[in-house]
Amino acid sequence: MNSLFHDRVRGLNQAPLRPHAQYVLYWSQMNRRVSGNHALAHAISLANSLKLPLLVYEALTCTYRQANRRLHTFILEGVPETAKRLAALGAGYVFYLRARKSDSNNTLYRLAENAAALITDDYPTFIAAQHNSSVPAKLSIPYLAVDSSCVIPMNRFEKREYAAYTIRPKVHRLLPEYLKPWDMPVLRQRWNLPLPAFHTEVTAGNIDALVASCEIDHSVAPSLTFRGGALEAEKRLAVFLDRNLRRYSTDRNHPAAHATSNLSPYLHFGMISALDVALAVERHGLENNLSSAEFLEEMIVRRELAFNFARYAGRQTECLSSLPDWARRTLLAHATDERKPCYSREQFERALTHDDIWNATQKELLLRGKMHGYYRMYWGKKIIEWSPTCQDALETMIYLHDKYALDGRDPNTYTGILWCFGLHDRPWGERSIFGQIRFMSYDGMKRKTDSAAYLREIAWLESTGCEPHPLQ
Ligand SMILES: Cc1cc2nc3c(=O)[nH]c(=O)nc-3n(C[C@H](O)[C@H](O)[C@H](O)COP(=O)(O)OP(=O)(O)OC[C@H]3O[C@@H](n4cnc5c(N)ncnc54)[C@H](O)[C@@H]3O)c2cc1C
Structure with missing residues (x-):
């Protein structure tokens, strides 16, 4: 297994690999992207070592707190690009839209029945945190949670930090180890099995109809400003580098100056990698003689202090x-x-x-x-x-x-x-x-x-x- 990731992986049960399995399963809960995704990379490495193909499973349910048209639309907007990028990698991709509460709630378990192991995202809040505490014990295959949300893996901070001033020196000490580019492994076995019947094909043209079919709150309209997806996230990052980084340290507190990145929705849904953003900002700063320190303070020190808080506060978050x-x-x-x-x-x-x-x-x-x-x-x-x-x-x-x-x-x-x-x-x-x-x-x-x-x-x-x- 790629040693780059050992700090990022937590085994959440003790189950053995399934012999004679058909594939390795990656359940993309929070990192809804292909590029710069350590959990996906870990799943590819495992699939390669077992000489198996990889199946990526992503779902959207109508049952989470405040499920509504805005959130559903944003998530679905990212799906066609994910499908395209996974096809280029050679992985299978199942997207399950649980539109109604009466729809099946056991699709993950059905997919796990033919999997050697399940890899997922390590994430300390909301549904992913609940899943990662309740699902592993119900599976008879290994359940591995991989942190691809943080630049420095959450596991590297062994206790709850008191404030930015206590985590900052640790971040700066560890950063040279993690603020570096890495390569996604090449998947050796291409996916050529049929997809299950519950797979939902999402295209730019059917998103409104899919959202309309869901048993959710339809009163919250989609954002006037933000469209979901990796391509949108990458465009916003490019605009930030081109126009805003040079003004970030002076203008970031003035909303009408629009000097910030607006990346938080994309970072939240994992449509862009925080590590990739940090590397791009650092590189652009060096090439153009601009300071990246103020931005990296927010996106690494402050953001990872928040992940540290949620990791250790648990149910008290x-x-x-x-x-x-x-x-x-x-x-x-x-x-x-x-x-x-x-x-x-x-x-x-x-x-x-x-x-x-x-x-x-x-x-x-x-x-x-x-x-x-x-x-x-x-x-x-x-x-x-x-x-x-x-x-x-x-x-x-x-x-x-x-x-x-x-x-x-x-x-x-x-x-x-x-x-x-x-x-x-x-x-x-x-x-x-x-x-x-x-x-x-x-x-x-x-x-x-x-x-x-x-x-x-x-x-x-x-x-x-x-x-x-x-x-x-
Ligand atoms: C009451 C309150 C609620 C907040 N709720 C959220 C929330 O729901 N989601 C959210 O992502 N942030 C939240 N923040 C933190 C911060 O306001 C946002 O991260 C930031 O405004 C996002 O805009 P941006 O992407 O343009 O930020 P930029 O200034 O461009 O920063 C880049 C990234 O750094 C991180 N970041 C920036 N500021 C902070 C901060 N103070 N603490 C932690 N990380 C930071 C974010 O991931 C952000 O996307 C909240 C802050 C307050 C005071």
Whole structure:
């Protein structure tokens, strides 16, 4: 087995390889891509060593929390390109759309019956985390989870880190070992078996009809801005390198400047590899004498701190009980402070607060399916300030992310939300409601960023349904 990956692989059961199997099975749960996918590469290496072909299984179910038209469309948009790239590799590819709750729920187990081993993605949140804890014991073949989400494998951090300043030196020490290109092995046995009847052919032309057939929430429209898939992700990366990296360190906190990468939806669904992005950014920086440090701080240090949190917090990843002691104490001391104004979840959801900046952030989430990073902090802080309790605020933020954010349900989601309550932060000056938790003010947003330009842009988006500039 390729030694490049031993740090990335966890065996999650003790079952032996199946003798006389027909193929090796890769279950693509979170890394919905072919390029730069360590789990796929691991599956190819295993298939080659067993002289077997490879079958890749990808599914989309109607049963996950807040399953809706926006999320389904984005995922399905990636499927035709995945199919094309897997065919070029010589792997079989089964895509199963579980459109209705009454549709079969045992397709993975049926495919596993003829497989020597099952490889999947190691991922610490949402359904993949649940699958990786419940499925392995039900299989009689090895179940191997491979981390292809992080540049430095999660396994290399042996405990939960306290904050960015504790993980940063470890990241910088380990980075030379991992921030390097690698080659996808060549699959030796081409797939030539028939596909099962439950395979769903997805084409650019049938996505709307497939989504319409699903038993999901159809009220959440697809994003006005983002289309799913590896090709879209690669285009966005190219635009970022060409136009934005040079401005990232100075302009990234100004939403109307559009200096960030907008890659979070693609990183979340694994449509692009974080390692490939980091390598491309580093190379472009070196070739053009630009700093890549600020971007790599966000995409490696901050992002991998979030994966570290989710890995070790486990079931507490979505809970206030995961906050550091000082944060829990200070919030408790202010639990009965008066909240005025105080909004319901519906008022937040419909962007009906008194605050034009906050309403614009929520409208951005509703229309684009993503919020700008700096304004997202403000969005979260104000939900704390205007909710009846901290628990209500937490639930509102998770609900809105689950429902509308293309990059939601991610380790970054829960870490970002809990950051608003003090996770990975430090105590600040005492004030009402927040205690010593960091506060953000309306005047501060106006002073530090061009909020007028942001308000104009969101108003345009809302009234026309179109982005003011292409490829944002
Ligand atoms: C309340 C709140 C909720 C958040 N929810 C999410 C979420 O659901 N999904 C999500 O991916 N991020 C979330 N973040 C983190 C951050 O806001 C987004 O990652 C970022 O805005 C994504 O935009 P971008 O791809 O243009 O970022 P860029 O600035 O271009 O950064 C590139 C990548 O680095 C990573 N990154 C950037 N900032 C952070 C950060 N602060 N923490 C961790 N990783 C970071 C992301 O993967 C991002 O795509 C949240 C932050 C807060 C405060």
